[in-house]
Amino acid sequence: MPMIATITKNMTKRERYAVFLTGAFLCLFVMVQFIVFPYMDGKETLKRQVAQKTKDLEEMLVLKSRVEALNQTTDLSRINFAGRDKDFTLFSFLDRLSGETGIKDHITYMKPSSSESKNGAYTISQVELKLKAITLKQLTEYLYGVETSRNIMFVKRLTLDKSVKPEGYVDVVMQVETYEKK
Structure with missing residues (x-):
């Protein structure tokens, strides 16, 4: 603070006002650029990831039902195959x-x-x-x-x-x- 006081001592009221506004603007800019935007981007990225994972899960459920249907068909085929006559041609x-x-x-x-x-x-x-x-x-x-x-x-x-x-x-x-x- 003493450094700021020495710098601003030789300034007019208008110049001090401009320096403080510029400092406030820079602080706001840094806060928005390095805190708010990354938070918002992270939120959007998270939403996209959730949407992609949901889509992947739906795809996996479809594949699971296909595998279950194939397993049922395979089991039925094995039963029919085992029930086939020994001398079948x-x-x-x-x-x-x-x-x-x-x-x-x-x-x-x-x-x-x-x-x-x-x-x-x-x-x-x-x-x-x-x-x-x-x-x-x-x-x-x-x-x-x-x-x-x-x-x-x-x-x-x-x-x-x-x-x-x-x-x-x-x-x-x-x-x-x-x-x-x-």
């Missing part, structure tokens, strides 16, 4: 199903093949079959039998062509796959 199942759905006489060929799965624990059994001149109703019944079977199989590829001779009939080439234990 995809070829014989498709042959029997074609007899049940009345399309056995329309089969041109059935080509079985197999390969190892990526993890090596299972064999991927595949049958390609060609059906000639069948109705869409017959095809639908056959596909329904394949897809709803407890033996866990699926149609990997399906090609339909208009049949040449009978009107309203189609020629079909399809690949059906399943997994079998080694």
Whole structure:
């Protein structure tokens, strides 16, 4: 304080007023710049972080529900897989199903093949079959039998062509796959 008194002693009242106003302005500026703005920025940053974390949490909940659904599907598949007959083969199942759905006489060929799965624990059994001149109703019944079977199989590829001779009939080439234990 004594230093300020010596400096301001030789000043006029107007100059002292200007110096004190400038000092007050500088103090206010420093306080706003280094205390208020960082506090406000921190608050905004915190709001953004909370919004991002909320979004991340929602995403995690969606992923959790997907994982739970996959786990349920996997458990159901394991149960169905364990309940499969010991002597089950995809070829014989498709042959029997074609007899049940009345399309056995329309089969041109059935080509079985197999390969190892990526993890090596299972064999991927595949049958390609060609059906000639069948109705869409017959095809639908056959596909329904394949897809709803407890033996866990699926149609990997399906090609339909208009049949040449009978009107309203189609020629079909399809690949059906399943997994079998080694």
